Amino acid sequence: xxxxxxxxxxxxxxxxxxxxxxxxxxxxxxxxxxxxxxxxxxxxxxxxxxxxxxxxxxxxxxxxxxxxxxxxxxxxxxxxxxxxxxxxxxxxxxxxxxxxxxxxxxxxxxxxxxxxxxxxxxxxxxxxxxxxxxxxxxxxxxxxxxxxxxxxxxxxxxxxxxxxxxxxxxxxxxxxxxxxxxxxxxxxxxxxxxxxxxxxxxxxxxxxxxxxxxxxxxxxxxxxxxxxxxxxxxxxxxxxxxxxxxxxxxxxxxxxxxxxxxxxxxxxxxxxxxxxxxxxxxxxxxxxxxxxxxxxxxxxxxxxxxxxxxxxxxxxxxxxxxxxxxxxxxxxxxxxxxxxxxxxxxxxxxxxxxxxxxxxxxxxxxxxxxxxxxxxxxxxxxxxxxxxxxxxxxxxxxxxxxxxxxxxxxxxxxxxxxxxxxxxxxxxxxxxxxxxxxxxxxxxxxxxxxxxxxxxxxxxxxxxxxxxxxxxxxxxxxxxxxxxxxx
Numbered sequence: 001x002x003x004x005x006x007x008x009x010x011x012x013x014x015x016x017x018x019x020x021x022x023x024x025x026x027x028x029x030x031x032x033x034x035x036x037x038x039x040x041x042x043x044x045x046x047x048x049x050x051x052x053x054x055x056x057x058x059x060x061x062x063x064x065x066x067x068x069x070x071x072x073x074x075x076x077x078x079x080x081x082x083x084x085x086x087x088x089x090x091x092x093x094x095x096x097x098x099x100x101x102x103x104x105x106x107x108x109x110x111x112x113x114x115x116x117x118x119x120x121x122x123x124x125x126x127x128x129x130x131x132x133x134x135x136x137x138x139x140x141x142x143x144x145x146x147x148x149x150x151x152x153x154x155x156x157x158x159x160x161x162x163x164x165x166x167x168x169x170x171x172x173x174x175x176x177x178x179x180x181x182x183x184x185x186x187x188x189x190x191x192x193x194x195x196x197x198x199x200x201x202x203x204x205x206x207x208x209x210x211x212x213x214x215x216x217x218x219x220x221x222x223x224x225x226x227x228x229x230x231x232x233x234x235x236x237x238x239x240x241x242x243x244x245x246x247x248x249x250x251x252x253x254x255x256x257x258x259x260x261x262x263x264x265x266x267x268x269x270x271x272x273x274x275x276x277x278x279x280x281x282x283x284x285x286x287x288x289x290x291x292x293x294x295x296x297x298x299x300x301x302x303x304x305x306x307x308x309x310x311x312x313x314x315x316x317x318x319x320x321x322x323x324x325x326x327x328x329x330x331x332x333x334x335x336x337x338x339x340x341x342x343x344x345x346x347x348x349x350x351x352x353x354x355x356x357x358x359x360x361x362x363x364x365x366x367x368x369x370x371x372x373x374x375x376x377x378x379x380x381x382x383x384x385x386x387x388x389x390x391x392x393x394x395x396x397x398x399x400x401x402x403x404x405x406x407x408x409x410x411x412x413x414x415x416x417x418x419x420x421x422x423x424x425x426x427x428x429x430x431x432x433x434x435x436x437x438x439x440x441x442x443x444x445x446x447x448x449x450x451x452x453x454x455x456x457x458x459x460x461x462x463x464x465x466x467x468x469x470x471x472x473x474x475x476x477x478x479x480x481x482x483x484x485x486x487x
Contacts, residue, residue: 005100005106013119014470020122021099022096026092037142038056041056057139058128058139060138062136063135065134069135072165075142075166075169077121077145077146077170081112081458102464105466107462119453119465121142127478133478137163139161150433158442167448167449167451168434171450172453175417176426177451178450180403181434183374183397185366186365188363188392193314193359196316198312203269206275207305210229210232214262214460215260218351219344221260222349227297227300228260228332230352236282236285240281244278246270254352258433259459267310322360322390325384325388346368347367348367362385367433368400400437416483421476
């Protein structure tokens with residue numbers, strides 16, 4: 001296993017990416033990576049500020065003869081999604097990411113890599129360090145806690161940035177320029193339940209575990225129609241309620257709000273005399289699901305294993321209402337865009353279901369490039385859960401980023417790419433929540449483009465970044481800076 005990613009070209013970018021990977025920086029725990037950036041700015045004599053939202057802005061003056069160019073903001077986020085395989089022993093708050101070269105890709109050993117958005121941040125730092133790039137005034141904006149609510153973008157104050165153009169580096173297919181993105185909204189759901197006692201005599205405790213799903217980014221990869229662990233768990237429970245004298249003890253499904261759930265577990269009690277039949281039904285259900293997702297999922301595992309007995313169970317009425325509501329909750333692709341072929345317009349991801357201390361909490365992330373559709377989807381999901389007796393709070397809403405096809409930087413980047421690589425880049429919109437939408441709301445005159453190298457399977461332990469695309473991304477960034485429009 002070749003772990004020497006610093007030997008890859010361009011070395012200046014991979015050096016910074018390796019240093020970023022060595023510093024734990026999951027969402028909400030970005031203190032050390034922030035210190036690293038501050039020390040970097042001091043070492044290179046660069047002006048910097050840390051604002052009230054913990055964003056960092058580092059400034060570099062124009063090179064001689066480029067003072068008449070529009071100021072460019074290079075933007076990335078500081079945090080990464082902390083996801084690991086179930087059998088991987090790893091502490092994202094303490095352990096460095098274990099990167100290695102896998103053929104034409106760089107990936108990580110059993111965890112997310114953090115190329116989303118560490119590669120973009122590394123390239124921005126490389127620009128600040130480099131002495132051989134001609135450029136106008138440069139600002140590097142590194143935002144805090146993007147992955148769990150775009151906290152830094154929301155907290156960024158108007159008037160802080162001086163630039164005219166923002167190049168967001170959080171896109172994930174080289175050769176594509178993104179000019180628009182979806183808005184988002186969180187649906188936070190709470191069921192309250194009674195902790196009923198149960199007579200454990202003659203009953204068997206079983207943990208139903210869903211594993212092996214591919215998961216992934218709930219915006220970028222929702223179109224792939226991958227299985228959702230939460231939906232699978234409760235789909236089986238829905239049929240089981242009719243066939244068994246079953247009790248639901250606990251549920252723990254999914255994880256981060258913007259990751260398609262890969263794993264989940266519920267603990268149930270069934271009569272010992274029915275345990276063998278229950279296992280047989282689950283095995284049949286697993287075969288059904290494997291058939292349904294053939295060609296999409298290749299490692300589905302839905303098993304029942306013996307579980308430890310707890311002190312109580314969720315009252316049966318709440319458990320049944322929960323089951324029906326989860327099954328009825330809209331999930332996945334809702335509508336496709338008519339204006340742009342192949343673009344998801346509206347979607348929902350039922351990301352989390354967990355029970356603890358008399359409450360069951362659920363979270364769904366809704367996305368849409370059409371605000372009215374996003375609002376109607378929120379009403380639909382709220383209706384399902386409110387009819388089931390739950391409390392629903394809608395929060396964290398943000399609008400999308402409307403494309404500007406007359407953008408000066410779009411025209412410049414199209415021309416630069418064609419000269420360098422012999423073809424015109426694709427112009428795209430993305431079904432994900434780029435920070436451009438929020439930042440653009442605070443800086444309405446800011447001309448924006450999002451681009452990046454090729455990253456596959458972000459937000460999952462399969463995440464990887466294509467080595468050759470990083471080199472092209474870097475060359476394109478440098479050429480764009482050298483050909484920035486004049487003021």
